Amino acid sequence: MTWLPLLLSGLAVGSIYALIGLALVIINKATDVVNFAQGEIAMFGTFVALSALNAAGLPVIVVLLLALPCGFLLGALLELVFIKPISDGPPLNVLIVTLGLFFMFNSLAGIVWGFDPYRFPSLFPTEPIAVAGAAVSPASLGIIAVTLVLMAALYLFFEHSRYGTAMRAASMNPFAARLMGIKVGRVATVSWGLAAGLSVVSGILIAPLTFVDQQMMISIILKGFAGAILGGFTSLPAAAAGCLLLGVTEAYVGTLATSTLKDSFAFALIILVLMLRPGGLFVKVARRKV
């Protein structure tokens, strides 16, 4: 049963990618840009969470629960302060501002917390549990469970709540959405909030397995981005599936080849897939009817 722990650890890593990937897709749907600062927002939020743990002595689980609402507020605030004032310009301007936010958070974290890695306390028990004769890490199971719960909540929100439907409507046709009385500007703020909330959760989930430092999210946002494109950047479920698939593939490739090969393999695979299916693995490219 060596495949089971490997599958689960792949799914766990894929879940982290998926949370970031979903955040990227949510913002892209609302404002047509890729938020390059997404990973740095996660890193910054994780540092804040670590400081809260150390200063206030809050239990780890409370910090995890607070991550989504606090991340939401951070993201909404960033949108109001940095994005909204320039949102009437071309999307490229917004893209440059997200790059600026990337460097801002990256340097800010360095200034406030220094450049040395910190340890983050474990969220889940560390003793492996025996499942069908294989040793399974509770952290993997925990990460997968938290991610699945968040995905289910997102699904319910976007498909079965009116605000979620209005957000999708605004992304398809902002012009008509305004005439229906939907405040499209607020949809963008809420999208940034949701995205930042999800990213901070992803940072806190991965932190106990890696370290907390200024560079912790750099490779993760690249993988989240890649996984989302692999699945299909226009659809939340497809993007999440792409990220999970990427995590699992990486885990297996890592056992077969050296871990340095793992990263290049992921991107080689993605390039290959996109040559064959430009819309992503799980999204049909709609041909415009003439």
Added chain:
Amino acid sequence: MPEALTVRRLSLAFSGLRAVDDLSFEVCEGSVCGLIGPNGAGKTTILNCLTRIATPDAGAVSVFGEDLLARPVHALAGLGVMRTFQNLELFSELTALDNVAMGCAAGHRAGWAAELLGLPAARRAREIAYARAEETLAALGLQAVGDRVVADLPFGTQKSVELARALVARPRLLMMDEPAAGMNTAESAALGRAIRDLARERGMTILLVEHDMGLVMSACDRIVVVVQGRRIAEGTPQEIRADRQVIEAYLGQAAA
């Protein structure tokens, strides 16, 4: 009857071309007003000004006594203003029912925080909106397509869905941009009756941009004729039919 819509000296130029030129007219509450003119006369641009999609260079527009130009686009639905589009502006990947339910996005709302957190108030508001959307679809004979994605529906059906989306919120002022395009004579006659009913039975005020003269003449109380952004005539269908200037500038051209 009080005026539902007052347009005063409206002007809009696109790089020197006067799309709307010193245009004034009124529409009485509960009446049907036709806005006609040859292609390129500026009719859709006028509707765009009246729905805050285009911003006029000069002029004033008031809707039920409110200064329309002082309001943002998303406030129009709250004033009771809705419109349909010549080329359809639906939420193409949503179902017909979702599209129509979005038509009452402005009303029956529980506050965005409640909506975001899925509080019971939001769920009740959603149920009311969807019940009304189903009613409206059924009233237009569209109950069978409620759960179909609108992009997959035929153009005519999409037009009806768009009309349902405009009607579901029971607007006080409805602007329709070429609703009869692509319809046969029988369909357009039925549309004409439906428009009259909306005005007579529900007191809805309707501004109708249309090329189908049969529909315009039978459905409208008054008609405004626009050529090159300027009003060249206004009156009842009989008066317009007899107006020499109109015949020369518009009907004559259409007949040629």
